[in-house]
Amino acid sequence: MTATFEQPGEARWSDVLWGAHAPVSAVLAGGIILHAVNINISATMLPTIVAEIGGQSLYAWNATLFTLAAILSAAITGKILNRMDVKRSFALSGAVFALGSLITALAPDMPVMLAGRSVQGAGGGMMFTLCYAMIVFAYPERLWSRAVALLSGTWGIAMLFGPAIGGMFAEYDIWRGGFAALIPVTAVYSLIAWRLLPTVGDTLPPAGPIAFGQLALLAGAVLAVSAGSLAGSFGGAAVGVVVSILLVLMLMRRENASDIRLFPKGAMLHGTPLFLSFAVMSLLIFCVNAEFFMPFYLQRLHGLSPLLAGYIAALISIGWSCAEVYSARFTGKAMHRVVFAGPAVLLAGTLVLAAATPAHDVTGAGLAGLLSLALIVVGAGIGLSWPHLNTFALQYTDDSEKENAASALSTIQMFAVSFGTAVAGLVANQTGFNTRDDIAATANSAAWLFLTFALMAVLAWVASRSLLTKLKEHGA
Incomplete structure (x- = not known):
């Protein structure tokens, strides 16, 4: 009987899930879980929410503003990480996410709810981006693909827990508790991240310039359609769509002409x-x-x-x-x-x-x-x-x-x-x-x-x- 040995450079799941990298893997997976579960519990509770505080015409705005805020915060996360160390960046993302959760839990009406969802989206988008950005600093290159697969798989699994959690709070008509419960969970997560994440300082590369013009056009295109959804007539809705299309075309033109881009050339x-x-x-x-x-x-x-x-x-x-x-x-x-x-x-x-x-x-x-x-x-x-x-x-x-x-x-x-x-x-x-x-x-x-x-x-x-x-x- 002969024994076989893995090559020293071979990537193994055990290197990611156990041993020296296990604490970091747990922190990064935890951030993905927190963001993903929040998305699904909100969608499950939303019919109960509009039944209590109204704002059914703004139903879609909950997801639109949440995701849009996540896009904008993700775009500036590199700058934040470059100015602050990793631990403070994670702490900031947790604080913003918890603040958004508090606003939504206390929301007396839908406009306040939307404000809270926007703040939640900004914190969640920052946290999500930081988790993926940490891969290149926390793991050797041979483990990068395994770490990406871990976070992707964690996202899929976490999406299954959201309906159960949100459904239980909605079933008992205590949807505010669903958002409020995220606050202590986020606080504990932020504390664990502070304790377990490695200190990354001078090794951080300088953050590149941000394409603020394209981001503004992108946000404007989404908001134009959303505003059109509130129009009482077909004509008002059509105006929103036309404005949105024009902004998208302007985005494409600017993206092709600018040296500072959101997307790869072409x-x-x-x-x-x-x-x-x-x-x-x-x-x-x-x-x-x-x-x-x-x-x-x-x-x-x-x-x-x-x-x-x-x-x-x-x-x-x-x-x-x-x-x-x-x-x-x-x-x-x-x-x-x-x-x-x-x-x-x-x-x-x-x-x-x-x-x-x-x-x-x-x-x-x-x-x-x-x-x-x-x-x-x-x-x-x-x-x-x-x-x-x-x-x-x-x-x-x-x-x-x-x-x-x-x-x-x-x-x-x-x-x-x-x-x-x-x-x-x-x-x-x-x-x-x-x-x-x-x-x-x-x-x-x-x-x-x-x-x-x-x-x-x-x-x-x-x-x-x-x-x-x-x-x-x-x-x-």
């Missing part, structure tokens, strides 16, 4: 493989907003409990994760086929949701099962294409900008979620979502909302076809 140049990769990603992730709206529709139209509604909505994440793991095995032509198939699968799921969700006069486990399956299919449609789109984006970025491409993937994802939520809120409000105690109007808004998601799936299919054509021209 990402905003129409027709390039990099642009098309980001376009397909954005259109796919747009549809994940079904997870945000489904708890409301399941509770109001189908009488499900907050706990069950939250878990059914979370099936999108499960479908996405499982399909992504399955799809990652494909290479070559098979990889191209699954990228092309993803939007088609997504379209099938959204069409079922558009037909079945408004059926408020149908009850029983059969309909709940159909909606659950459709949500899994929606998630699977995103997951099939997702890993390969990320790969394409990195492949078609200049070597000098690989680091920028990695951060741009996160920015694109958060922007698409924020912008998609704003557009979804506009469509829902214009079709009856904000009319309380009118089941028919609520059902009508569900049909139009999921048909909008179906349209995005069609556009993603068209964009993916253009992308694959371009890849063939480049010999990929």
